[in-house]
Amino acid sequence: MHGISAEDKELALAVLEHDQLAKAKDTQYARRKLKGGESVVLWSLRLYLIFMLAVVLYQIVSGAR
């Protein structure tokens, strides 16, 4: 990286935790598998949101009439 002095680099490595470094984020956390119950709740809330957005749309349309 251009323009970074040795002093600044030393400071960054001294005071930042190593997984705080911007480049550390190139390494990703491993994917976790959703449990059955978690998937059910996630899907339920997703369907809830879609349904409720339709309700909001209905209210807007009926309000406009």
Added chain:
Amino acid sequence: MNDPAAVINSSDQLVVTHEDVDRAHDRARVLDARSHGGLFSRLRLLWLLIGPGVLVMLGENDGPSMLSYAATGARFGIGFFVPFIILTFLMAVVVQEMTVRLAAVTHRGHAELIFERFGPFWGWFSMLDLALGNFLTLITEFIAIRAGLGFFGVPPWAAVFSALLLLYVALMTHRYWTWERVTLGLALLNLVFVPVALFTHPDWHSIGHALSTWQPLPGGLNKDTILILLADIGATVTPWMLFFQQSATVDKGLTTKDIREGRLDTVVGAMLAALAAVATVLATAPLRAHGMSVENFQAADFAQALRPIIGHVGAALFALGIIEAGMVACITISTSSAYAFGEVARRPHSLNLPIAEGKAFYSVLFLCAAAAAAIVLIPGLPLVYVVLIVNVVAVLAMPPALLFLYLLVNDKEIMGDLVSPKWANALALAVVALLTAAGLLFGASVIAPRVLTVLGGH
């Protein structure tokens, strides 16, 4: 604990960027303050670490939120909604505290954690909710700015252009610390609603009665009450807040040693924001006593309507508060969009980035705001209705967002010993249940209003 940096550590090829150096200078001051004892050092430490929590809470006291509170005061006066609004801020503290812990432990933004742990399928759903919600909200922020500056005779195009210019200036510091302090200074102007409330000579006995009894609720439980109820919840807990506070906390560089100050930051922010919110309700409560209909008001029209009651100075302060609310939220919400974009696109995403290294980050941030600003210049938008609906949509999108937060903060692999304790989980699930129930009640009020009669309403 799963440490993604371990690979880099072991390879002994640590790359330091400009972003890291800026953050390191901020962290050095924190470590210095922490190394000294005494009250002054503790206050200095708090001063250095406060920021994301206050910003997110005052940022959420945005244009549509202040308008919701103003509509609440004008329609219902001093009563049920005063303690209810305080309750919504308690909910916000419960939720936002989790983002502080997630950020301090993982040093990852909310969007990238959802993508990494749950995969792109669920990740894109979350992004869609965030992008849509943020864009709609940004439109309403510019509506507020336009209306507020309109009170002072500023034409709409000039109002919108001024807001974009201020956003641009804030970004051009390309330094998180400076950006945070400038925005914090601006955000504290949210408290301008307190003197406005005092101008109305509020009835302290009524306030005490409302706080102790949650009464009165004029009109009882009906369709309008539920719309305001949801709008007031949406004025306090919304998905962008989760994404913003976690990403800003990461950008600021908080670690597990700073969690206590991060929590304090969140609580202080909630207290300030609750004060401004309740003050807004008190400020517009006299409009109800004067029999004025809330349907006639748009953002700055509240200021006009209040002029005969609190005088020109009070009305001007109210309009200034509306401008500030829109401006701060414009900055924080567009920043949350840019953080999320950078995290998902795996592009550099930090307010410490020099312009050349953060072109994509800064462009997304500015273009989101500019697009929203352009829409506001379209004549004939139904302003009050739009802002109330935006808050309602925010409440509806909250339960799915909170579930991801709940799963992440209880993920032992990434959180280690800092997973949520049982009491915190119980509170978080109570918030999810309350928000879902409020959403369903809203749905029932629209589709089958008779349900409200069964529930004791009208």
